[in-house]
Amino acid sequence: MAISLHEPPSAPAARDWRADLRALLSWRRVLNRARAVLRSALVTFVVLTVTLWLMPGVTSTDIVDTLGLVLLVAGVGAVLRPLLLVGIVALGGWGAMLLGIVAQIVVIVIALEIDPANRISGLPSLVLTAILAIVFAAIVDWMLDSGSDDTFVRESKRLMRGVRRRQARLAGGPLLTLRRPRPGSDPGLLMIQFDGLSEPVLRWAVRAGNLPTLGHWLRSGSHTMRGWHTGLPSTTPASQAGILHGATRQVPAFRWFEKDTGKLMVTNRPRDAAVLEPRLSDGRGLLRDGGVSIGNAFSGDAAVSLLTVSHAALPGRSARGWAAFMASPYGFTRALVLGVGEVITELHQARLQRRRNLQPRVSRSGSFLALRPASMLLRDVNVSLIAEQMARGAPAVYCDLVDYDEVAHHAGPARPESMRQLESLDRMLGVLERLAPEAAR
Template identity: 80%
Template sequence: MRGRLCDRLLVAVQRGRTGLRALLNWRRVLDRLRAVLRNGITTFIVLTVTLWLMPGVRATDVLDTMGLVVLVAVVGAVLRPLLLAGVTALGGWGAMLLGVLAQVIVMVVALELDPSKRLSGWPTVGFAALLAVVCAAIFDWMMDSGTEDTFLAESKRLMRGIRRRQARQDGGPLLDLRRPRPGTEPGLLVVQLDGVSEPVLRWAVRAGNLPTIGRWLRTGTHTMRGWHTGLPSTTPAAQAGILHGASRQIPAFRWFEKDTGRLMVSNRPRDAAVIEQRLSDGRGLLHEGGVSIGNAFSGDAAINLLTVSHAALPGRSARGWAAFMASPFGFTRALVLGVGEVITELHQARLQRRRNLEPRVSRSGAFLALRPASMLLRDVNVSLIAEQMARGAPVVYCDLVDYDEVAHHAGPARPESMRQLESLDRMLGVLERLGREAARAYRIVVLSDHGQSQGATFRQRYGETLEEAVARFSAPDQTDAPSVPAEEEATKEPDFPHPPIAPVLVVSSGNLALIYLTRHAGRLGRDRIDAIYPQLVDGLAGHPGVGLVVVREDDGPVAYGPAGSHRLVDGTVEGQDPLLPYGPRARTDLLRHQQAAHVGDLVVISAVDPVTDEVAAFEELVGSHGGLGGWQTEAMVVHPAEWPVTQGDLAGPDALHRQLAEWLAVLGLRTVEPRREMPVASLPKDRDGAAARLSHSRDG
């Protein structure tokens, strides 16, 4: 017994010596001295500027200000750990509120304790503290020349703290202050750059504007290839496929369900939760201990952070959330820089107007809030990724939306959008460098869910919205049209909300629109539609802004255009083929889409310019996606060069799901099970009579 105690004491002494040597390591000491000097200079300059700006503050010498700098440092050292504990305990919205106030509280206490009493009264002291915090954020950003160095340093500090805490919980040394060694077990980090098409990314790399991805490709560590999204080309459909292997559960970004009378919007948390119940079989891409961050759906992840279908802010266990909120280089910095984003956006929109740049749309209103919000979300997501990498999550999947939000309103290849892409590339560089602090040896895969296509909107080009055009072709509402068949009358009609949904409902997603005859149950064919609204199909097909109208007939779906038709089942064309402007995959895409759940009675896709590949969105967006035409279906994936691609040309998000699952299996992070084939009704036949390969598989 005594021998065991002596052994334990000896081990503890050795560990203590190791920790002390690490504490006194000259490099570590030098890094700390640099950080202290930088913080001291920043605080001195900020306080000097703040006191100079405050009215009625009497002049004091430099020594008084230096004393206040020391006081701020001492108060911060005492209060910040307490505030971080409070932020962690509150979690969610409480963390956001306290995160905003944390830096102000430190400055208020320091100013109140200032022996020179240059400021007095809570309103004055509070305003001065807020001004000092804002000036500090701006000054730090200027010192870093717009780089992410400070953010990187804070993230590393967070990761080291998490790993040391885990080591102590696992029985590690109490005094071990060394930098934790990088993990050796494999891990996978998948970063989704929302809306970035393969042509845009390739062009940006060739231009030298993406140093991180460019270095990966030029040195041969990674390779880039395109993958075809199919129809619909939207984030929810792509993530339903990538994360769950079930993309055909989603016919568009928005759709109507006749059986319930419900309009589904896939980025609405309540609807996303319902959709995920349909997608999930418990074996999504992230089901074996994975983490979902900022996605539409969870992929059956063990941990979900800012995932729409789970509709909750990170809780108390998410230390990355708390650390970001409480850090002076986190939420406060993001808020200040967010104001700068709003000013930048106003300036860029004004330049577009002055230069008469076309096409363009209004960039005011809600978009002014979306732009800084997307930047804030990006920084939060990276902090959450850093935390999960420190904890050793086997696979992390995160969606970064900055580029997509700006490209919708500015255009996918405009300078504003490209600057957002450059900032995302910098964040990839941050994540790469954070890998040295991670508990696993993470490999990085970068992919997109769709691209974007540019063009003036349908309303701008033709002076009316698609809803107005549909109203013209369906007027008058023929309530006395031929009676509904007996079997249809027996079907329970949905309990429509108030006000009642229009009898002809147009639901748009980019340049894709689904049209529903809401007073008639089930999906209607051409004969029934013509009987109710005789001008609707031909009127839409002949509209100059419409490229395709797809409707079901007795022998399968047919795509009608302004001068011809294309029977999708066997490829029979009459007149001019309306599918030609949409590329060689259009027929397959449309056929697969026709088998999606809750697809409209009519499917409408806007015309595409054969010269510029521009499309006309049915929404007021200069950059759009959701349908066909242009680059919106041309997504990309950047992956380690030695990893084989076994899923052919990666046609559709379900194929990408299978490929990612195979890579996880190669890394030993996923158990491979036999693929389960999901039944598909009425498989179409091609011209040779062979069943088209449209089966929907969901595998392990």
């Protein structure tokens, strides 16, 4: 599955700053921005009202005071979030993940501290109030979205425009680069792998209407579906070794014992994947010449590898998509809260299987309870990283999304919960399609 993107003209002179300014001040852009600000203010007001009501010892819940606190949160966020984002970018990796959580708490704590009403005092109470507010905000936003990805798309587009503006400044072009790129002659290629998904299940899901994005692509003729026999072993690492490096003989199974070295090789273990990749690579992988690998087992000789098992590292300082996701209220914090919901959903679905005595059935407890929300978090992170690379103008991006595979292994390939994960991946394809016009190719 691929999305074709287009490249803008290379000459900065072709851009007119007056046209950019008109685009910035167009009624549609102003209206959309005003709508987003109003929604954010309403959500903040509701969240703070509920949070303060739940906090013990808070005597004043005056509406005017709460509206003032909403303005304080907005003002503190406008000042601090850009500074915190710089810190997150500088830290990279685990530092970005930790600071991303702290950033949301810090904004609310400072706003509460300088609140003239002084309804919350003491650092522990301030932190607890901030955490509750963040959790409630994630739940309210999820309820307002009603299954849509509009907020996520808006945040991703903002990230992509920021990347384009920075690239324009570095290239000596105009600082105001706001319009969508014009189509060019060199397209980009985005390759998305739905891990563990078979062709018969995919065709059945499309015919059943469960995958509207893919169904539309197939009906319109922009994409076609073709079967492919994986051969043996039919595992993700072996398949990706063939797709990305054109070599599969070095991966005889998911795990195996090597007589020469006396070691057990496990392909999803970073240190073993790092040993295997030099055996696979001849320097002419699928992603050579500037390609990007995101969330794969091997790199395909990509110039940039993000969350790739064989490289065993979190995205570094240059990956602003990672930093932006961690710092955004609609990113890591929201994913953590919704991840708890995924755990509850999984417990309910596993219990339902036991009550119905569905056979065959495997255990869905233990580490799988952590894997399910983790795969959802990884999906959203991957889409943010893809958006950044699309804005940078990467010629080719290959990304593996594992949501369906993780659930299907435990629930069954065509069970309702597996189909639910497949539907969420189809929505991600719709998100990427909506982001394509913002790309640099």
